[in-house]
Amino acid sequence: QSFPWCPSSVPLEKAAKGKLQKQICQVVLDHFEKQYTAELGDAWSRVRDVLTSPWCWQHAVLLNRFSPSPGLESSLAGQGYHPAFPAALPYLPAAFRCYSRAAPGRFPAQKHQPGRLKEYYLLNAASLLPVLALEVKDGERVLDLCAAPGGKSVAVLQCACPGYFHCNEYDDLRSRWLEQTIESFIPDPVINLITVSKLDGRQIGDLQPEFYDKVLVDAPCSNDRSWLFSADPQRAVLRLMQRKELSCLQFQLLRSAVEALRPGGSLVYSTCTLSRAENSDVINLILSSCSNVVPVDISGMARGVSQEFTFLSGMQQHELLVLPEKGRAWGPMEENMPEHLSGVKQGCREDQKSRLLGRIF
Template sequence: MRAFRGLSERINLKCFWRLLFNRHTATDGVSLQIQLNESPNNKVRKTIQKKRPFCSVVLRHFDHQYSEELGDLWPSARAVLLNPQSWQYGVMLNRFSTVTDITDSLLSLGFSSLLPQTKVSSLPHNGASTVSNSKYPEGQDTFSPHHISECSPEDFNLQPEAPFHALNQDPRSEPDLSLHHSSLQCYIHPRRLRFPSQAHRDGLLKQYYLLNAASLLPVLALQVRDEERVLDLCSAPGGKAVAIMQSATPALLCCNEPDPHRRDWLSKTLESFLPRSLNNRVIVSAQDGRSFGDSETGFYDKVLVDAPCSNDRSWLYSSSEQRGEQRLKDRATLPELQAQLLRSALSAVRRGGVVVYSTCTP
């Protein structure tokens, strides 16, 4: 029986309550930006964020819809939407890079670990790959995902000696829902303190990925284990794929993105965080996500559907009333697409596997 569970049933959310409606100590409109120097004396710079005008057409629509759907919770959610600086910045460390200096800097600046830490699972730097893919060229020092796979992952040759314990487990058994097995390392700060981003550099791995810390919830809910086959159905820009690879070493991670521009973004993200030794474990697919249920029925152990969403905050700050009205019309078509993607995921997962569906906004 295919498992489709809500986030509250999959993991203990106690440590994430502070990510929902944060109580920040900084003044509204003030953002704290860290400046990393060559010296150990890093500076925290305070910047004043210019207040952006919102689109009244979109806000009126939200007031009408969400006051009915959310009830007493809507005023709090509304306040968060109207404050673009209210989200919780997180710094996810890259286990494939040396991060000791970054960890020391984070701790010295008052950051703390979001998740309990355990021993990181062994990394396949030197051993033979469990999944083979002849399309990836030899002789490269870093991950090279630019060779887009149009073929079905079923065409990949899985070595018979691979320990696919997940494929053989009793489908009626319950997965371990605790968080302590995760090797994810993510740091947060009690204030709106934003760590500086790292530029993409050819041939060099980034040390950390900046994200909204709450976006790790779907990955934690998925509970990926080593040597499982995983599908990230709507993968771009790649943050959750990177988080999956921080959590475990799957036999196969298929990162799917049909849009060519977003797929390029996804490929660059993967190249920035994953070493060449993972070339044969991670593929980038260009399929329509709605087709996976037919083309790869029952192939995956775990499927993540981080579905396209209405992106309410972005639409709230539409540049004009006319554009806001058009976005509201476009928004009405999303539920059908989301349902089709979910149906596809439920067909693509094996019997006894797990599907996690997530979306930032309805």
């Protein structure tokens, strides 16, 4: 199949397949085949077809409200893009504008230019769901615990203006990437509200206990899309051997995030892997080990965006797992939403307890 907006006259699938199919790392694919057939059943074959076919991947365009571009939206519409999130989400801010289309391909990227703001950010639309679920409000204290490369931090600032926004990234190289992203999208008056740090995320809960209204944990994970195209088979084998250690790190990060969350605050945990061990198992361990944390039903949000995304059925009400499929090749993205109720644990009044629980259910 070819598309009129593709610069090459050669059919896109044929050209890309010959070039990219060779890059698939067979040892990773074999590992995923065994694990995800067991965990996803029949859905895995459809997901596999998308993950191993980069020519059918899609990219959404998140507009930067701090650098509006005349004619950009009409240009997007002329190329088949449409607003990605419907009015069915009542809390979606008017300033939040994202466009997507069913056809594969990527809108031209903008280069970083010091002193000049970019007009849009290209991303997998599923990566916006954790930000939307967090429902950040103006003036709130917000922590993005594992913030690089910065797309979700940028998305948060399209939704609201936090009173204090802490963007943390432990890895030195990724932290510099995060700083460049923020510099590319956020103007000086707003950038003064942002603190970028390189702290060990496992320690932030001890350093800033019960400080934040909202916390996002976009945890380090076995990124299914990138791992499938590992260029070094030996490194891929090592990654797979170390994969089981990730869930331990994720639990430690999540526990630290819970400790950093104020009583009544909200937290979203997300990954870009299908792995049950890195998703449901981590959340279930937190819920069973932290009596001051309760899950939040986000099934309403799932219904509101069901035209854009395919979700795995049978998930708990506080979980969403986005499954990529052709025409809606977003994901994988796992999202969970617990809420911190340490005010209840500390012995708050019965009317306070009811108010907190009422907000959840």
